[in-house]
Amino acid sequence: MMQSNYRVAELIVQFMSGATLQLADIQKKYDISVRTSQRDLSYIRKALKEYDAGDLIEQQGAYHLAHDSAQLDYEMVLATSNILLGTRALAPDKLNVTLDYLCSGLSLTMQAALRKQLTIPRGSYVPLSKPKQLLRRLHEVALCIANNQRLTFTYLSSQPTEPEPLLHHAQPVALFFEVHYFYVAMLSQERAGYWLYRLDRIVDIQAKTAGEKLDYAECFSLQDHRHHTYLVDDGELMQIHFIYRFYPQTALDAFPGSRVIQKNTDGSVIIEAYVKIGGAIRWLLSQGSGVKVISPVSLVKQMRKELAAARDQYTE
Known part of the structure; x- marks a missing residue:
């Protein structure tokens, strides 16, 4: 009985330290049967659940401890990754970098599980017809909003009456994503009020100058x-x-x-x-x-x- 308790305790310590253990290796190391090893794991799983210490996860004969927070992290990354793939907004290279970054905070076991789950969605990703490199531009505009800066930029409208990029002067106040595209709400000189600009249609930001500290209550209402x-x-x-x-x-x-x-x-x-x-x-x-x-x-x-x-x- 003492040997059995020690074996279970040692297994718990290994799981708590982040180890992933193969069922076959457990049987070999402790010279126990399949039935005994599964009984030990059942005891461990029950104890972990009783003390809210996590859950013992099995994948193809390998076991690892998933804390509740770690499991939640995995679920959030899985959901976010699928949403990102569904937007079709990023060029494939930037998409892959972003997905890998989201995955990097997970345990190695969960990273492997996530990559397996995303094999088909990533393999069937279809970007927009003319995807732009938007990550740097997103950061640039976000900083302008934070610093109350006004932009001078060229913008290619979707209107057939404006086939060439035109010069605009506007102060961005809100950045958001909607149905395949990122948008920037700006207080526009040309439009004499707030206007939505598609981020990928901003051709070139030519200058940044000090803007006004706009009262949010009077700004563009994203909720409306x-x-x-x-x-x-x-x-x-x-x-x-x-x-x-x-x-x-x-x-x-x-x-x-x-x-x-x-x-x-x-x-x-x-x-x-x-x-x-x-x-x-x-x-x-x-x-x-x-x-x-x-x-x-x-x-x-x-x-x-x-x-x-x-x-x-x-x-x-």
């Missing part, structure tokens, strides 16, 4: 933007109502703050939302016959016009 905007921060803010025939949560997620105000007998719902109408129309059109706008009248007319124009493109 995310509640009222879908893809394009454009158009009048208005309340709209529409019938939705697909899974309601899809529409509710597209427009945060929206709500179902009526459930219809045919399974459809009526949704109320407050939106910037420019981007909202794009989403509504993307849902095809699954959506019917019912108010306001101005939006109903605009939807008819857009749908008729789309139909006319396919007439012979």
